[in-house]
Amino acid sequence: MNKLLLAAGSAALALVAASAQATVYNFTFDDGIDMASGQLVTTGSLVTAISGTADGFAITGLSPYASSDNTVVSGSAPYFDLGGLSFSANGVDFNVYSSGGVEYMMNSVTDPGGYGSYAAALTTDTLTAVPEPATWALMLGGFGLAGTALRRRTLVVA
Secondary structure (H helix, E strand, C coil): CHHHHHHHHHHHHHHHHHCCCEEEEEEEEECCCCEEEEEEEEECCEEEEEEEEECCEEEEEECCHHHCCCEEECCCCCEECCCCEEEEECCEEEEEEEECCEEEEEECCCCCCCCCCCCEECCEEEEEEECCHHHHHHHHHHHHHHHHHHHHCCCCCC
8 A cells, every 4th residue: 555655645746846937828819909818828928829819810830020039927817918919810919918016908909110100908807717627637636646545544432
């Protein structure tokens, strides 16, 4: 029994140690004009991949529009810095950025230079981290071990 618990604990630690530095975020942005939603992947704080839709069209990838740095500032309420996140959909580039504690969104049709002259404040701004599979595995393993320990306990009848 002790060998089984040791093996399960070792496997759970290996899963946690093997988890990459990548973080997956779900996002929804809406400024009343443009709307985008989907998932993005970061390595450290740098966005490395994005998928989803913008104005009903598939997002085709990251973009250099508006001199973006594609950086997510993580924490309890993650947000984009002033350089922001830029991505493309249907030949249009979009940029979401933060300035003065307010999130804005602009696109290359209304603001071709990407200077923020025609940016609109977001009315819906959701950026939430998705739990990693290793986190779920560790939690389920813990429940299993606790259940096994409770089941193996001998009852003392008074």
